[in-house]
Structures are given as structure tokens and as C-alpha cells.
Amino acid sequence: MLAQAGLLAWIFHAAVVEHRPLDSLVYPLLGLLAAILVRCAASALRGMIAARASRMIRNKLRQQLYLALAAAGPRHGQDSGHLLSRLVEQIEALDPYFARYRPQAVAATIIPALILVAVLGVNWLAGLLLALAAPLIPVFMILVGWSAEQAAQRQQRALGRLSGLFHDRLRALAQIRRLGADRLELARLRDYSEEFRERTMRVLRLAFLSSAVLEFFAAIAIASLAIYIGLGLLGFIAFGPAAQLTLASGLFILLLAPEFFNPLRQLAQHWHDRADALAAAADIRPLLELPAARPAPAHPPARIPDYACRVEASALDQAWPGRRPVLENLSLSVAAGEHVLITGPSGCGKSTLISALAGFIAPGAGHISYDGIDLSTFDQGSLARSRGWLGQRPVLFAGTLASNIALGKPGAQPDQVRKAAELAGVTEFARHLPDGLGSPIGEQGLGLSGGQAQRVALARALLEARPILFLDEPTASLDELSETLIWRAIGRISEERAMTVICASHSPLARSWANRTLLMQDGRLLEAGP
Amino acid sequence: MSPLRTLLELARQHRGWLLLGLALMLLSLAAGTVLIALSGWFITASALAGLGLLIGLDIFTPGAGIRLAAITRTLSRYGERLATHAATLRLLTDLRLRLLDRMLKLDDAQLAALRRGDTLNRLTGDVNALDGLFSGILGPSLAAAMLTLLAAIGFALIQPALSALVVLPLLILLPLLCLALFRAGRRPGAAAVAALPQLRTAAADGIEGLNELRALDRTDAQAHAIKRASERLGNLQQRLGELDAFGQSGALLVASLSLWLGLVGGLYLHERDQLSAPLVALIVLAVLGLSEAWQGIPAAWRRLGHSLAAARRVDELATQPGRLQVPGLPAPWPTRTDLVLEDVHFGYGKHLPAVLSGLNLTIGHGEQWLLSGASGIGKTTLALLLMRQFDPDQGRILLGAQDLRDYHPDELRRRIAWLPQKPIMLRDTLAANLRLARASASADELVSVLTAVDLDGLLHELPDGLETWLDEDGANLSGGQRQRVALARLLLTNPDIVLLDEPTASLDTATAAIVMNSLDRWLEGRTTVIISHDPLPGSTRRRTLKLDPAVN
Secondary structure (H helix, E strand, O other), rough: HHHHHHHHHHHHHHOOOOOOOHHHHHEEEEEHHHHHHHHHHHHHHHHHHHHHEEEEHHHHHHHHHHHHHHHHOOOOOOOHHHHHHHHHHHHHHHHHHHHHHHHHHHHHHHHHHHHHHHHHHOOHHHHHHHHOOOOOHHHHHHHHHHHHHHHHHHHHHHHHHHHHHHHHHHHHHHHHHHHHOHHHHHHHHHHHHHHHEEEEEHHHHHHHHHHHHHHHHHHHHHHHHHHHHHHHOOOOOOHHHHHHHHHHHHHHHHHHHHHHHHHHHHHHHHHHHHHHHHHHHHHHHHOOOOOOOOOOOOOOOOOOHHHOOOOOOOOOOOOOOOOOOEHHHHEEEEOOOOOEEEEEOOOHHHHHHHHHHHHOOOEEEOOOOOOEEEHHOOOHHHHHHHHHEOOOOOOOOOEHHHHHHHHHHOOOOHHHHHHHHHHHHHHHHHHOOHHHOOOEOOOHHOOHHHHHHHHHHHHHHOOOOEEEEEEEOOOOOOOHHHHHHHHHHHHHHHHHHHOOOEEEEEOOOOOOOOEEEEEEEEOEEOOOOO | OOOHHHHHHHHHHHHHHHHHHHHHHHHHHHHHHHHHHHHHHHHHHHHHHHHOOOOOOOOOOHHOOOHHHHHHHHHHHHHHHHHHHHHHHHHHHHHHHHHHHOOOOHHHEEEEEEEEHOHHHHHHHHHHHHHHHHHHHHHHHHHHHHHHHHHHHHHHHHHHHHHHHHHHHHHHHHHHHHHHHHHHHHHHHHHHHHHHHHHHHHHHHHHHEEEEEEOOOOOOHHHHHHHHHHHHHHHHHEEEEEEEEHHHHHHHHHHHHHHHHHHHHHHHHOOOOOOOOOHHHHHHHHHHHHHHHHHOOOHHHHHHHHHHHHHHHHHHHHHOOOOOOOOOOOOOOOOOOOOEEEEEEEEOOOOOOOOEEEEEEEOOOOOOOEEEEEEEEOHHHHHHHHHHOOOOOOEEEOOEEEEEEHOOOOHHHHHHEEEOOOOOOOOOEHHHHHHHHOOOOOOHHHHHHHHHOOOHHHHHOOHHHHHOOOOOOHOOOHHHHHHHHHHHHHHHHOEEEEEEOOOOOOHHHHHHHHHHHHHHHOOOOOOEEEEEOOOOOOOOEEEEEEEEEEEO
16 A cells, blocks of 8 residues: 555656656556555455454354353353353354454554554654644544444444334234234334434434544544645745655655545444444353363273163262252162152252252262262263153254154164154154154244153153163143153153163152152152152 | 335435435545545645746635535534434334334234244344445445546546546446445345354254253264354355455455556646646546545445345235235124134144144133143134134134124224233333223223232332333243233223133232132123133133043
8 A cells, every 4th residue: 555655656746747758657657556456455355364264263162152051051040042142143243343343453553553654754744743633543542432432332222222122012013903002002112213213313413523523633634734745845834844845755645644544434433343242252251161060081981881770879969059058968879770759849959969860960079870880980972871861841953753852863763763752652643743753843842732842852862772761850841641641651661671760750640650759858868658 | 016115115205314314425425535636636736836837826725625625524424424323213213113014914823923933033133234225335325426427527527538537447347346246245145144043043952952962962963063054154254254355355446446547547648738737636536535435335235135135024024915814894793792613623734733623612602611621732722713813724613603704803803802821011111011901091090900910019019110111021020920910901901702821820829819800800791711721710600611632
């Protein structure tokens, strides 16, 4: 850019002042052309590199964030909607920052400095004038930041709130209409928007004023430079370096003056990208630093159980901050092939115990072993091969019934899937579907009832025979009929396959199935009969 | 029909503000160009005068012109930003209201379909995406084109041949570049819009199914799936980013080439004494000003595809025809509201099993029925059929001896009250939420219906009483409180038929008894269907139907 301005000014000077014929200027003219091409290529390259860097940063961050969430387990105390928006939208919000703001911020520090140096070299007074117009770049940056941030944020927030009101009413439209309030609500919405617009415009009038100051400085600086150079060339200014001004140097300075302010003006336009990205980053960072729910062992265990085996726990303690202990010196011994039911009121810690026994979380203190092998030596893979698990709220993934059953083993044989579906009672209702197990199921198992979805989840847990099966309130949110079906399926399975089964449930129906029932109370287990 | 019809119509209504914005935009760009061009002319003229090559230079007029241009640029830029923002806010408000107005013509099932999944978010996003259409794309493009034309005319007054040489590349190549970017950006832009929900699905599966995935050791596999979806989106965005960079540099290149041509041509003419040196400087530097005006335009055109697609989707949703047939001559409302189901069959689609097959039921005028049965058995579906949110696949439903399809849907909506399982609260005050049912209700009336549903205690706890602001979905209320606010709202209406879906599901037994007691009194004389899989606190006149798969 400097070369371009310099060459342009020099060629013009040579032709106009020195009257050199155009033929003799071919090389400089070609040089100017080359400078133009280089500048454009560099600008294109800059944009491309920025786009690429932004993509790589976001992909990497998203991967890291998900793995951090997965390691931390479900106990991060955040609802899934917020986590989802962080994983998707918030990371997307970083794009403008990396692709536009960051490169522009670098440009806005380097380019004005370079131009200032160049101009100072040619004419220190003109340089000084530029430096004065932009008092000190950092001060200027703060001014830009302050004004642009105000304006951009207010404006974003105004648009955001209006869009929120719209979204809200759109969502509730059917109910608003049924209540006969549709006309009234539309009128109210208009009033809100009008009031909102007036308030926003009042703020913007002020906020834009400060960015107008920046524009003003830029325009005035160019104007004064032009007049100074003009008068200097006329010989009206006797002091300073004005006498050495030539058309070439004057033009050079004039060409560079707008470029001096341009990066700053563009930076002001991208300022809200920075604010958005900072807010997103502040939301994401704590998630990345979540502690893992269970430390991963250095090596997988030498041996894992391959047949119904005993499960033992001794002296387990678990407490969550700010609450009384959930598990307190709890011990448990389950024989190979035994079916144990753990009951107790909701919130007494049954789920926590199952999570610890199934290796989802590491207990605060104490030891757990499968077949005498310390659970803390199991990595995720050996855990998945040692135990099956069914939770209270089945989660179905976008796909078919079969693909949901085969979640743990994507390449599973159709026969194996069918067998698991049969065992869990999925076949009973899948039979009536035109595509059977190949029937598509939508988001969150749309079209399946809670009981049906739970049976699919059970089939998923049973796809491959595992020595141990953990059931965590498998019928908590089901009606009586569905519950009966689930327990019938669980009963059938425990007869058919040799497995150690540990189930937490407060359902009365569960008792008929268990060999032994334990009652959970104050963080310990009490024998409650057969 | 043009997808932009709605938008253009709105633009016409607000043309005053839009034109003002455009004029100010043009003025500020023109002032900027004049500033730099005049400065160039002035410096060159001064240099020549200083060397004695030019005599009688008036230094005051150009000096004043330069200052005037500087101030005009600042002021008009400020005005332009205000005008375009005012126009945008007005336009979006109108667009939203008009959209809501059109949506009111859709039936409930269509509106419910909107709420599922991503559609509603996308619609909101699409409307937001339209805010930049005038102020960010069309306005600046028009202003830049007009400025270029003005410059062309100005140059032509000085030197027609040179004007053509300088301006033609701008006027031909830059619009072509814009069109090229528009075309190139359309496909990856649309693909990126489609890739985002895929990423959302992968991420949602990964987060909501975290326990399952952890149990089966599939978290790494899911992380991989998320990464793949993220890569797909990222690659498309990178492509768009590259297009933007290409567009920006392309515009710079075209403008710089035109500047170079101007320099060469100008100097050539100068050599032959056909053009004075200051005018050469003026033209060359004016091109610099034009180049600034065109700087962001090609990249804006790349986004035009996105805005147009958004406009098209908005229009499609807004002009979606109603699904249910509306009778030409609607039947008058009957005096007796008996409901009769005759051999009703219904299923939600070919791929799903039938929900109801051959249901017969007669609900007499003023009777109160309790429908029970396992979840998924079709209780809610039955209620939706009674409201005519769907028509039966086979059989018919009679209301007062007339087929339900003979009444106007608006009439049905007015006369049939419906309490859904998950009632929606508006982000507004508690009073405003209640007054949806009866706008004229006094504060005393509101307090009395709240007392009837045992919420008078809550009313005292709330910081601002009736004027307390409810968050989205009433998140600052518990599930049971939300349900009771919805019931209180219902008590303010005066329907002939009432359908209640699990009215006491999230209430404890004592509260349920109080609520049912108040409700029972209000329900007297209204034909009522209550859906519940819990037994309800008693009413002597209530009759019960247990739906089960064998019977229906």
C-alpha cells in the first residue's frame, strides 16, 4: 500500500512537474500495477487465512468442550438447553471475532503506525498533524471501543428484545387465539415495539454521536492536511519543513491520510463481535475446566469379569457441597447372579449409589469391586463391556428403532438386535409398525410413548450379554400398564440370562422380581427382607 | 409469486425513512469522494502555482470546499446511521406484526407443528436476518452505484473519453463481481443453513443422551460425530469467508485498476495538453473515493442469497394455506352441545399405528366426563379431535347433531376452552397473562380467580403482586403454580365446552381438592371432558370412561 501510494505520487510528480514523457514512465507504471496486484492478493490472503483459522479454532474448541462435558458427566448442574447453546451457538459466536475482529485489531495497530512513520519521514509536520488528530492511538482505540460498544450493544439488545417478544407471542399464538385475545395482543405488541423503538433511538442518537467524533477527526485531518500541503506548496507557509514539500511528497501524504483512519473505522464496525465473543468465552471457559467425574486409569485392567459375578462396595462416602452426605460409610455385597432391589424415598441417594457402583462417578471415599477387581482400574471401554445400565428417562437418538438398540455396537447383526428387541418387549409394539424395527423415530422418540421408549432403552442395554446390569428407577415416569410391561420384561431377562442385577426403584411392583430388597436410609443400606 | 412481496410492500410503507437513509448515505459517500478529489486537485494546483506554472489560483474557494465536504461527510454519516436504524426498527416491527396476523389464519395443529424442533427459532432468526437487507445490502449498493454514475457524469463534463475509461470498468465489472458472489454464495450459504440443525442434532443427542453414551463407552464416537457435523458447517463457513475475502479484494482490484487506467489515461491527455494536471489528480483521487464506497458491497451481495432465502421461508410460512376445510356456509351454534363420536378412526400418519380405531361415545349436554387410561392410549388425541385440530380418518364427530366440520373453526375456538398439559405463559406481567382471557377484568376479579385456585398465598409472596413479571415459560413459577395460573385464566372465560388435559397432574392432593372444587362449580352447565391418569377428587355427577387398547 505504501509502495502503491509512493509510486502513484512519484509518477504523477514526474509527469506533471518534470514533464517526463509517458514512455519513460513505463516501468514505474508497471511497478504501480504490480503493487496494486500484490496489495489485492495480500488482502484476499488475509481474509482466507482468517476464515480458515476461525474454522479450525471453533472445531477444536467444540470437540474439547464436548469431551470435557462427557468426562464431567451429567453432574455439572446445568440444564441441557444451556449446554447445547454453548456447544453450538456460543461457539459460533466466536466466528466473527476470529475471522474479522482479531485480524482487524492487528491491522488497526500496525497500519496507522507504519503510515505515521512513513509520513513523519517525508514531512514531520504533516506526521505531527496526523498524530494530533489521533491523539495517541491507544486513547483513540478506547474512544472507538467505548462509543462503538455502546452503540452496538444497545442496538443488538434492542433488536434482541424485540425479537424475543415476537418469538414469545409466536410460540403462544394458538393459546392466545383460543383465549380470544389475538387482536388485543397484536395491538399491545405494537405499542411495546413503538415504545421500545423510541427509547432505543434516543440512546442511539447519543451513541452514534461518539462515533461521529471519530469520523469528524478523520475528515478534518484529511482536510487540514490538504490545505496545509496546498499552502505549503504555494510557499505561504514559511516555517517547518513546508519548503521541502513537493507534489510527490504532498500527494503521498494525502493518499495515506484516509488509510490512516480506515482500519480504526473498520475496527469500530466490528467492535460488537468482540463483545459477543467475550460473553461467549466467559460462558464456555468454566465448562472446559470442569473436573472429571471419574479419573481415568493409566492402564486398562488385566482381566474383566465375563460371567455373572459378585459386586462389592465398602465404606463408600459421598457428599455434594452444601448438602448433607448422600452416602455415609455404606457397604454392600451382592453375590454372583443375585437380583438386588434398593428402595427408599425419592432423593435418598439411590441414584448416586447406582452411579458410583456403575462407575459413572468416583465415590468420595471407599472401594468398589467387580469380581474382586478394583473398579478404579476400569477404563470406560472395560466398564462398558462389564455392565449394562438403564436410567429413568430413556433418551432416543435420531434414527430408527434398530439403530437405537444397536447404539453401543453400530455394526451389530440384525439377529442380535432382534433378539434384544424380543427380550425387552420392543417387538410387541414394533410388530404393528409398517417398517418394524426399521421404523424411523424422530427427535426425542417422537411417536413413541414413555413406556415404549423405555423398552427400546432396555433392549439397548441388553444388546450384548453383560455380567452385571444396573437399573436406575427404570419405571419412574411410567403409568401402571407400561410399568407392568417393563417389569415383566426385566423378569423374563433375569430368568433367561445369568446376570447380577442391581436395581434402584421405589415401585411396589419391583419387589416381586427381586431376590433381596435393601432399604436406603441416611446414606446406608438396611436389609428389608427377601 | 415473488418471495419478496411482503417485504417490498412493507418497504413501500416506510419509503420515507428508507429514501432519507439512502439519500444521506449517498451524500456522505459523495462528500467523502469530493473531499479527497478536491484535495488532490488543490495540492496539484498549488504545486504548479508554487512553481509559477499556474497563475491566478483562487485558494479560498477550494479550501472552503474541502472543509465543507469534511463537515458534510461527518454530519450526513451520522444522519444516515440514525435514519437507517429507525427504518430498520420500524420495518421489522411491521413485518413481525404482519406475520403474526397471517399466522392467525393457520389452524392449531399447524401452529403446534411450528413449535416443534427448530422451525420457530428459524423463523425468528429469518426475520432478524432481514434487518440487514435494506440498510446493509440494497441501500449501500444503490448508493455506490448512484455515486459512480454521478462521478461518471461529472468526469464526462471534464473529459468524456477519460470518464468512460475510468468509470466503465467500475460500472461493468463491479456489478458483475456482485452477481458472481451472489451466485457463488447461494449454494454454500443454503448448505450452511441446513448444516446448522444437523450440528444441533448431533450436539443435542450427545448432551441429552450423555448417560447412555457414557454407559456404552460411546462418548468418543459421539464427539467424533459432533466434530464431523462441526467440520461440515465450518468448511462451508470457511468457503463463505473466502468468498467474502475474494469479493473485497476483487472490488479493491477493480477500483485500483480503474485508478491506474485513470492515471495513465490522464497523463497521456495531459501530455497532449488536453487535460490540466489538477484535473487529472481530481479524477484519480475521486476513483479512490469511489473505491471506498464499493469496498464492502460484493461481500454484502454474497449474503443477499441468505437474506432472500430467509425472506422466502418467511413468506412460505406466512402464506401456508389452512389445512382444515372451512365450510362455505357455517352452521349456527347449537343450543345443546352434546358431543357424539361415531366409529372414529384416527392415526398420526402412515408410518405410525392407529391411535383410535372405531371409538363410539356420547357425551350429553352439560355432562362431565373423565377420560382415563395408560399414556399413549389416545386421550389427548381424542381431545384434539373434539376441538377439530384434526379430522378423523374415518367416522364422524357430531356437535349438537351437526358434524363438527360444519362449524367455522373460529366459532369452535371461541366456544371450546382447552387447558393443555403444558400451558404457555407470556413474558409479561401476571395480570397481563390473566387478562388474555378477559381484557376488561378488574384487579379484584383477578385476585378472586387466583384465590379460587389457591394461589392467593403466592400473590402475597410475589414482589410486585399482580404486576410481577413472568419469565419465559413462567420459569419463575413452579410447575404446579403455572398450571394453576392457567386454570385461573380459564375461569375468566365463558365457554360452552371445556376440555382439560391433566388439570391436577403437578398438584399435591390437598391443593388438587381445592382446585377441583372451584373448578366444579364453574363447570356446571358446561359440557366437560377431563383427561387424567390420576383419580380426581370427587364430583357426584362425573362419569368415567377408561380407554384401553381392547375397547377403542
